[in-house]
Amino acid sequence: MVCRNLLIALVLLVSAWPVQAQLRIFACEPEWAALVRELVPNARITTATSYLQDPHYIEARPSLIAAVRAADLAVCTGASLEAGWLPVLLQRASNPAIQAGRPGLFFAADHARLHASHEHVDRSMGDVHPEGNPHVHLAPDEVPEIVQALAQRLAGIAPEAAPGVHGRYLRWRAGWNRLRTEWRARAQALEGASVVVQHTGFSYLLEWLGVRVIADLEPKPGLPPSASHLSELLAVPELAGANAILIASHQNPRPAYWLAEQTGLAVITVPGTVTDNPETASLEGLISAIISRIELTVAGAAHGSL
Known part of the structure; x- marks a missing residue:
């Protein structure tokens, strides 16, 4: 009888715990999808592009519009990399949480020091980004700052997941730092x-x-x-x-x-x-x-x- 009562109490206790909803993430590029997965392994992630595509030129397909509409957070590069297609997705998806200036839209480039910025840009210069080179995912010293900001954003959107996100971020950063030391030696x-x-x-x-x-x-x-x-x-x-x-x-x-x-x-x-x-x-x-x-x-x- 005691065991049965303990079992019932345990079931009631577990059922009282808040259920963490599965976060829905829209990632513009695969690198951000991979980093989100490091921080929130059980997130549902839709990635707009693949390594076989040029991220500058993507069609705003209905499936991507639907994914943005349902997402809790969109993680993109920014610095005008997606300027040719992301604004169309945001407009057609009409997700109030994922708009410029809202917490649901995260631009990695906003949290990094970009190279080669330009005060003046015109068509004669080709596909030049005024904010600077957007391909910052391959900058070993900038990625940790981006991931730290991403972890904070995820924790703000899903406070119940914050402790897990923070712990995984610390483990990720320790691993990145070890590898960065190795890369520097190889360099x-x-x-x-x-x-x-x-x-x-x-x-x-x-x-x-x-x-x-x-x-x-x-x-x-x-x-x-x-x-x-x-x-x-x-x-x-x-x-x-x-x-x-x-x-x-x-x-x-x-x-x-x-x-x-x-x-x-x-x-x-x-x-x-x-x-x-x-x-x-x-x-x-x-x-x-x-x-x-x-x-x-x-x-x-x-x-x-x-």
Whole structure:
């Protein structure tokens, strides 16, 4: 009888605990979905883009509109990266919680120090972001600040989940700091290396590693490589000492391979964001993999991709 009463009391106690509703998150890019999952593992996350897509150019599909309408929080890059499609989603979804200036809309770029800002921008400059380079998810020193702000925002939206979010954030940050120390040690062997790129997607990480960018396959940011521009690159003096051509998985590889044929440079193709491959399914794994690919190429490995 005592055991039965204890069981009933336990059931009543458990039923009295507040039930944590499953948070619904809309992530503009996979890197933010991965980081939300670190903080709230049971969240329902809809991701608008994949590593095989250019995040500048996404169609505002009905499924994405529905996801924004149902979301508790939208996590995006900001700094005009999604300017071509996110405003349409927000307008059509009509979710009052997810609008500019409201807690339900989180822009990672608002919590980071961006490079290459511009006071004046016009069409002649190409796809230039006045706020600065938005591809800050590959900045080892800025990501922790973004995740800290994201954890605070999540805790504010779901106070009942705050203790768990805070604990997972502390564990994540400790792991990130350990890896950042490892990356910094590995960067010593890469300092002075140089690459050709296509767009500025890897700029933060390359600068952090001490790897120089000597040329860009794009004639202007966001403009596809042209035959005339590629021919002009052959006259860049630093090209002779470059180590590789670095491009993202979503980019057309033909310009890179054309230049490789003319120069003998290796082509490194890596994801620009996290993927569904276990090796690069987290931001930590992605950065580690990119560094490994550059290390192998600098050491003399041939063409390859992740």
